[in-house]
Amino acid sequence: MKAAVLGYGTIGSGVVEILEQKKELITRETGEEVSVKYVLDLRDFPGDPVEKILVHDFDTILNDPEVGLVVETMGGTGAAYTFVKSALLAGKSACTSNKALVAKYGSELLAIAREKKLNFQFEASVGGGIPIIRPLYSCMTAGNITEITGILNGTTNFMLSKMDLEGRAYEDVLKEAQALGYAERDPSADVEGYDACRKIAILSSIAFGKFVDFEQIETRGITDITKDDMAFARKMGYAIKLLGSCKNVDGKIYASVSPKFLPTGHPLYPVSGVFNAVYVKGDMSGDLMFYGSGAGKLPTASAVVADVVEITRNPGRTVFAGWADETLALSENTGAENQYFVRFNAADQSVEEAAAAAFGAEEITKIDHEPGFALLTAKMTRAEYEEKAAAFSQIAQMIPVQG
Numbered sequence: 390m391k392a393a394v395l396g397y398g399t400i401g402s403g404v405v406e407i408l409e410q411k412k413e414l415i416t417r418e419t420g421e422e423v424s425v426k427y428v429l430d431l432r433d434f435p436g437d438p439v440e441k442i443l444v445h446d447f448d449t450i451l452n453d454p455e456v457g458l459v460v461e462t463m464g465g466t467g468a469a470y471t472f473v474k475s476a477l478l479a480g481k482s483a484c485t486s487n488k489a490l491v492a493k494y495g496s497e498l499l500a501i502a503r504e505k506k507l508n509f510q511f512e513a514s515v516g517g518g519i520p521i522i523r524p525l526y527s528c529m530t531a532g533n534i535t536e537i538t539g540i541l542n543g544t545t546n547f548m549l550s551k552m553d554l555e556g557r558a559y560e561d562v563l564k565e566a567q568a569l570g571y572a573e574r575d576p577s578a579d580v581e582g583y584d585a586c587r588k589i590a591i592l593s594s595i596a597f598g599k600f601v602d603f604e605q606i607e608t609r610g611i612t613d614i615t616k617d618d619m620a621f622a623r624k625m626g627y628a629i630k631l632l633g634s635c636k637n638v639d640g641k642i643y644a645s646v647s648p649k650f651l652p653t654g655h656p657l658y659p660v661s662g663v664f665n666a667v668y669v670k671g672d673m674s675g676d677l678m679f680y681g682s683g684a685g686k687l688p689t690a691s692a693v694v695a696d697v698v699e700i701t702r703n704p705g706r707t708v709f710a711g712w713a714d715e716t717l718a719l720s721e722n723t724g725a726e727n728q729y730f731v732r733f734n735a736a737d738q739s740v741e742e743a744a745a746a747a748f749g750a751e752e753i754t755k756i757d758h759e760p761g762f763a764l765l766t767a768k769m770t771r772a773e774y775e776e777k778a779a780a781f782s783q784i785a786q787m788i789p790v791q792g
């Protein structure tokens with residue numbers, strides 16, 4: 390198998406490194422030697438051994454019949470899409486670490502791969518080094534998946550963990566995440582939840598077998614989470630985590646990305662720092678947890694190389710991976726039942742009593758330095774919550790509780 394790696398950044402260079410360093414192992418695994426014939430990048434890398442196989446023009450790869458596989462690690466949905474699509478149309482399989490590409494064009498690329506008896510795989514696009522996509526489509530085929538809830542973004546999990554454990558403010562931990570290279574200078578893809586949204590869209594599509602459009606997933610980030618929210622959560626026995634979630638409730642499929650109150654007993658509760666974890670419920674398998682590095686050069690590249698191995702093992706045969714060419718209609722989240730954490734910025738006793746009665750709260754919580762109070766509502770739909778909340782101008786925050 391001769392492969393071409395598109396993009397020699399962090400992940401692409403990791404793929405080249407693993408394929409070289411683990412050549413013997415990979416040959417044993419696949420029964421065939423896998424070598425990188427080309428690396429495509431706009432840049433030059435003087436002194437790097439990759440120089441010998443570096444090309445700047447994708448057509449060199451496209452027109453070389455020896456290349457059976459393109460490994461896309463460029464990112465984005467521009468050239469990455471054009472290159473992967475033309476490679477598949479030219480009879481070359483493809484794999485990618487690019488969640489934006491899979492979430493936007495996955496259906497089309499999977500259909501071309503099926504049509505041409507090729508493979509399009511994307512294990513590294515969700516959860517970096519965590520094996521999650523292959524387990525979903527391969528190991529969990531004996532039952533239905535009823536829920537996936539994941540900490541799918543390491544940057545925001547790092548920030549929320551710091552806010553929780555060190556009592557620091559959002560802006561302060563964001564600066565640290567940027568200094569450490571986790572968050573970009575424009576951090577919106579992480580902190581607004583867009584990254585997690587694409588990842589849960591991909592997982593939902595695999596879990597439910599039809600395309601889940603990421604643009605239909607209600608997405609809320611962590612930018613309005615305050616030190617006070619953290620302090621209340623801790624006092625009430627919860628952590629605040631940014632969760633991507635999809636659920637099948639009596640045939641209705643709900644999906645969201647949102648900060649959630651997570652009870653101490655939940656398997657995702659101890660997942661802190663830049664780690665990712667995905668909690669999966671199956672009607673036959675029971676509850677499963679997948680945990681590991683959601684980013685980073687070698688963990689992510691190892692997941693890409695696992696696709697390279699899978700593709701090399703299956704020439705002329707499309708491995709069933711992905712979803713049918715049909716779009717899934719998500720149900721409105723306003724109809725889903727939840728408990729909610731609600732923080733009020735006034736501590737007037739009459740407001741406390743009225744709020745507790747309206748929301749069916751068992752108790753009111755206060756913290757030392759804060760003039761307001763907080764409560765957990767009874768279980769109700771979001772539509773019911775919103776109707777009740779309209780009567781309270783003192784509400785400063787609402788965060789759903791993970792059920």
Ligand code: HSE
Pocket residue numbers: 517541542543544545571579584683684
């Ligand atoms: N920005 C992402 C994260 C990188 O923080 O998890 C991996 O997709």
